[in-house]
Amino acid sequence: MNKLLQLLREASAFSEDNIGFLEDLYEKFLRDPESVDESWREQFRSIQYELAKAEPYAEKVIGKSEAEDLLRKQSAVDRLICQYRTRGHQAADNNPLKLSPPPGLRDLDPAYYGLGEEELDRLFYIDILRSSERLPLREILSMLRETYCGPVGAEYMHIVDSDIKQWIQKRLESTRARGNFDADEKRWILRLLTAAEGIEKYLHRKYVGQKRFSLEGAETLIPLLDELIQRAGEKGSKEIVMGMAHRGRLNVLINILGKKPSSLFQEFEGIYPNSPPYASAGDVKYHMGFSSDIETPGGTVHLALAFNPSHLEIIDPVVEGSVRARQDRRQHEDGEKAVLPVLIHGDAAFAGQGVVMETLNMSETRAYTTGGTIHIVINNQIGFTTSNPFDARSTLYCTDVANMIQAPVFHVNGDDPEAVLYVTRLALDYRMKFKRDVVIDLICYRRHGHNEADEPAVTQPLMYRFIRNHPTVRKLYADRLIAEGVVTPDEVQRMEEDYQNGLKKDETFLRPVVHDAMNYAKTRWNHYIGTEWTQPCETGIDPKRIQDLSQRLIEIPPGFALHPRAAAIMESRRKMAAGEIPLDWGYAETLAYASLLTEGYSVRLTGQDVGRGTFFHRHAILYDQNTGDTYIPLQNLSSTQARFYIYDSLLSEEGVLGFEYGYSSSEPETLVIWEAQFGDFANNAQVVIDQFITSGETKWGRLSGLTMFLPHGYEGQGPEHSSARIERYLQLCAEQNIQVCVPTTPAQIFHLLRRQMLRHYRKPLIIMTPKSLLRHKLATSRLDELSTGSFRNIIGEIDAHDPAKITRVVLCTGKVFYDLLETRRKEGLHHVAIIRIEQLYPFPYDTFMQELAAYPQMKELIWCQEEPENQGAWHQIKHRFLSLLEKDIILSYAGRPMSAAPAVGQFHRHLEQQKKVVEDALFGTVPRQEPLGIVHAHRSHRA
Template identity: 50%
Template sequence: MDAISGLTIDSFLDGLKSGDGVYIAGLYDRWAEDPASVEPGWASLFAALSSGALPNSALSRPAAAPPLAEARAATLDSIRALMLIRAYRVRGHLEAQLDPLGLRVPKAHPELDPATYGFGPADMDRPIFIDHVLGRETATLREIVAILRETYCGPIGVEFMHIQDPDQKSWIQRRIEGAPWKTAFDAAAKRQILSHLTEAEGFEVFCQRKFVGTKRFGLEGGESLIPALRTAIETAAAGGVVEIAIGMPHRGRLNTLVNVMRKPFAAVFSEFQGTPSNPDDVQGSGDVKYHLGTSTDVEIGGRMVHLSLQPNPSHLEAVDPVVVGKIRAKQDMAGDRRGRRTAMAILMHGDAAFAGQGLVAETLAMSQLIGYRTGGTLHLVVNNQIGFTTVPLHAYSGLYCTDIAKSIQAPILHVNGDDPEAVVFCAKLLTEFRLQFGVDAVLDLVCYRRHGHNESDEPAFTQPLMYKAIRSRKTTRTLYAERLAAEGAVSAAEAAALQERFAAALEEAYEAGKTYKPNKADWLEGRWTGLVPGSDDDETRDADTSVPLETLREVGQAISRVPEGFAVHPKIARQLEAKRAMIETGEGIDWATGEALAFGTLLLEGHSVRLSGEDCQRGTFSQRHAVLIDQETQAEYTPLNHIRPANQPGGQATIEVFNSLLSEAGVLGFEYGYSLADPKALVLWEAQFGDFANGAQVIIDQFVASGETKWLRMSGLVMLLPHGFEGQGPEHSSARLERYLQLCAERNMQVCNLTTPANYFHALRRQLKRNWRKPLIVMTPKSLLRHRLAVSTLAEFGPGSGFRHVIPEIDKLRAGEAVRRVVLCSGKVYYDLLEARRERGIDDIALVRVEQLYPYPRKTIARVLAQYPKAEVVWCQEEPANMGAWCFMDRRLESSLADAGRAGARPRYVGRREAASPATGFYKVHVAEQEALVAEALAA
């Protein structure tokens, strides 16, 4: 006692006397996280109290204690009370009553027991000075414990002490302590919650009765989601949000569509009966109803708010980055780049998916990054306490399914789904937190799944005890209605009348659904107005993508200059000088310069440009340098943003180039979402190496390739995938061209393997100059970035120029009938063939470049082949025979030969033989293979 009772105790006493109890509580918080962060005296005292090194006898209160001893004892009481309070803030959630089924009974935790801190039964009613830490200047230990248990061990479990920002922690403490949800709702608010629950439950019961055995992935057991979601939307609207994008899995989607998004009940019932969701005159394969989305404008509190529910496949969390990317675009279009308060994302998750899917971590990881932040996302986890048939013990390693959210210091509220008022309170609080601090927040709605994974599944096969408890449990609405009747807030008769009126409305909608026909699709409205479904005639009649020469020179001058006094790296300075020379002479324009000209000219025409990817500011191959770094100050300068003053008439739009986090699926999904919201922006994602896109395959398969056909959602997203065999091993050779071609059908996207900077320029500009949008997949070069032959003239960007689907022979050869072979190819291998042919003086083999592989330019290839009526036709590629374009081109080339008057003729393959790995890891072997395929293509 003597070792620590001197200055420390006296200082603590002085602090309490001067009203610094909150400050000392903060000291204790700091010590608990890092003992070295406080003065040694305080550290010794806190350590002794925590470890029990101070015997209770030393802290006893003798009947006739001197004033100083009495004060010291009171001081230690206060410190121990503060320690107990902090323990509840940190660990109280461990004893919260979260499971509505009562199967998961919380264990007792000693750190929540006052006895652990030296308090005994006789201390329970003695006043203790706590200086408003719980909103009270003094309170008895019994009162302190009651407040703490009501706050932290009731229907809400609060995790927030992992947050480092003291303002955020203090805000939550003030809003949560004292269990304010118990008095937060008047009779009218309670009636509204009951009404929302009635609609949620009533819809599910009606569907179960009318469509027996039909899969709908209903919300039974988690109906509290609907009042929570509606509360979050209303709170956001009151806070100034005018646009909300929602992403969710299929469970509860139909309920959300009708009860939140206000999709007509008749429309949903019509779809149950087999009617397509799209009008008859709108093309598309459609999708099952529990994957579909919609959008609508609603009036909330006198404000119009646009709500959109993003369609999503069964890859549950794939929609997460898409939604936040869409919100980022909405904010950018609104000029809300600083506050990011005009638009908000709400993401709903299942418990197993939130814990298990890597895209959750990727989306959370980007939430506060400069290129991806959106002012915070509200996450609602519908925690069924099971994933299909997998119990939590097998589904995640942490204590909660939401533990991943601690990585970004998001507050997490766990709430018992059978306490609707607590649920609504949490939804409101977390939405307000997001609006206040601009960060993510997580609500874990602990509920259950009344049926199996789907309505025809038998869950008792694997969870007999859980489903025994579920079968005997009344519904959330029933329990709440009984509670309100007991309180006198809503009578049983009034609750029954609510139910009857809603059931009657559903019956009426069901009858209307029998003849319901959708009269419009919402895919070409708003900013998409004026765009049309894609044309099938772009091969012969494409958009004008040429640019006046004076405009090209203006852009070229801007990208080759830096501000006075800017310390540019010497190597980059030489590159800028080279660019200036290219523009001045009009010769030798390389790939990166062609790209910059495309970006710059679009900016001058009012189109914004967004490019992101790993190291894309500089470019993986040090070719782009879109953002320059001052070598002395680290200041950034983006030349393309300084072509003209943006704030003057005839100015320019803005380009943003962001080095992304080390993510493929998350970032590609984000950029896809951005492209869905803004059709007037050029949105690009660049893989560091083409094969890195493998990590984003779900986004490519489910959204990029098929989103328009399934969900009527256009995207003009550009994917830049470095591709080419240069002896760098299997990991950095192939962008897996074959995978994209396999996904091609119904003119769903464009796949190009380009060979000239000018054609790349026109391909990029074409994305915005046509009146439709399609994704563009570009196999971008590596060695060709600096290849002496892979250059263009300025005239090839200027008037009269355009995109070339096929580039025919450029050298002077023998007359057409004397050409004995036509070698068709795409990408880098063309230059290997060209150089070898020139070296060998061959003049009877034509080299034809297929620049756009899909949509396949059948007419153009047929025209070119018709010029060589007696020539053998060869397809040459670098990739192994089972990869690359060969399997895709084989039969299509046969059809073009038939069109050219050579029915029955077949192309021959030249290239690497079939292989399991894309490329060899040995440079000498690579060289030998490359020489062999070139030699075979040019053989006599």
């Protein structure tokens, strides 16, 4: 028995139950004895001393000094081993450019610890906390240098979990960080490298000067991905979703996903044969997505390479969301094993883009975990063209951001394919075992500039002088295999010729592609292609169903102690269900979810404060005030209901919204909702809105039914809590790409949410949701309004005024309607009609014309809004009216004057402005002007 373990078991503080804690403390002691408490220092020194006395050759000495010397030597060896495990990666031989030798670290020098030549053949413990094995120091040093200072530099000692740390340590040290590959495997690696190099050579010759963002210098990515896919399939993965920017993308499409070479060549010639017909804009070839089904030892694996824009790394959370949707779909199996996310990054982007941090931070939260992502960094050691590492980041490695989630990082030499595949196997095994993120830092280089027309030597003369004379990785590996007798020079030449001939014949070279495989995405989305937003949709539900759902929604488990305010809300909902009081927004929204869930549609709702609701209106998650336990009524409607997911998100907008978009693009049968805490917080996710939500269909043919809740309205809360920037969404509207709605009653939100799922129509839905209207005395609905009808795109005049006497019609949207209504009623203005436009896009022309036709004496058409004139809907919507107006009708604006800020920050100024907005709309004298209807009559109102 290990003497140390025996000593440990004799003291309760040192029991094996505490071994993880002890190891961490001991490592800290070895690095710096003063960093641990004095009592622990004494304990460790005592144990080391007892251990030294227990040595066979220590028993022969009588003096205490010899035993103490042995103690010091063993302690020195312990510290040396610890430093190799902690800092060996800094001295690893893993940079193919070799622009400078690995740094000499004194922490890795035995002499630094007082260990000289005379100690090299003395026996020492390798791991005094776990093993009784002893080796000569010479062998220990050899093992440490091979393991930690070879082509693989392993960063893992920052991990707190001792089991994980021990697992990695054992894997590395038992193999000396190298894999065993037989002759056939080595030939296959060479074939993959031949393919990776071959497609780039072909494109370089045939399409001179065209951008392709080649993989040259990082060709080992192809064998890495092939190994990852094959072993993942062997371990039970059924789907792999990959995200990557443009570097090497075309190579991956051809050599990993099996895209036909002829299709790629046509794209170089400006022809896109596989572009969806409804993708009207299209995109450049190195942004397009692709999917295929590949045979592996474990069966067919569906590969999906996500579409992406040039906004580097923004694809990361989108991929994670798509993976989570696929995993949730596989609820009856191990979804985290079945669906694997793989993200391929650039070195400068991984360090520089904030969405990387957001995505990593999401990785182990309940709402956003995907059971671990394999991150692959194509480390070209240069950002775009001109950036040097010391300008690109403030950290030692480009991967240091991953330390925040204690992910292990394996820095591997891209010129050593066998080391790369060893790390690939290690990373995959780690992910499958621990369900956590892992990073492969593929240290390589870029043979050309940022693109093939760029000249990198202008700003990087020394680096590119070396690169010009540096053999390709295929040449290096071929020479290595020739020297080993695995292949002959003729075989190497034939591999290259065979690949080039295959490209000319439009043949794929590598793994077999299953062409007749069917998957969820290919079948379920077909129902929504080519559909129109105008298709009728009855969204009312039977009154008896409303009563049944209401009963289940207000049932609380026995003994569950609600907060008094929550209890009051539940009591109000009981009265609403009984028809005793009108429905409010929160309950109508809840009933919409309940009805969809019991009809087989899942619901996923995330955002900051969504469980309770930022404005205390939702209370979808109830909290026991005595125990802290939670209860979610919407998850307890029936045994056959669909799934209801609700999560209070982390404090992120860009990463979270990207995730939800990715989820919605993979799951059409789930109502996916992201709610901003305040509507203008979506500003932090503008790139997701611009590049995915509003343009994903026209660029890539990707549909999405994502719904965004953006609280909007002017209540005097200042510039950052008033406007959801409705003008930005309207500016992005075209080709019926999104829906922008501003519902003003509980019944409207009920029907709108149901319509989003019941129609065979999937487009993103942007909803300007209320704040003060959640409890406004007029913003209520009757119970029977949920039973009939559907969402009303326009709500006309609600008071019984004589249409023939109406001379002024005020158009508005949102909360300002109630201010207008109350003032008009108070002042008895019977010549003014108020029309609410509840759907701003697609604009409901026919309904709008029907409403106007009811007022034959109309002379003035006023657009009223709360927002400043240069913001809000006015400038984005007025062209809808121009060609619809008679020549004697004046169109004018009533609202706040132009402003650089969305709203004022002083409450009294807000009240003054709000009063003037309403008065201008209802009483204001419109200055005579040229009737716009005539001037712009040639414009199409459907533009």
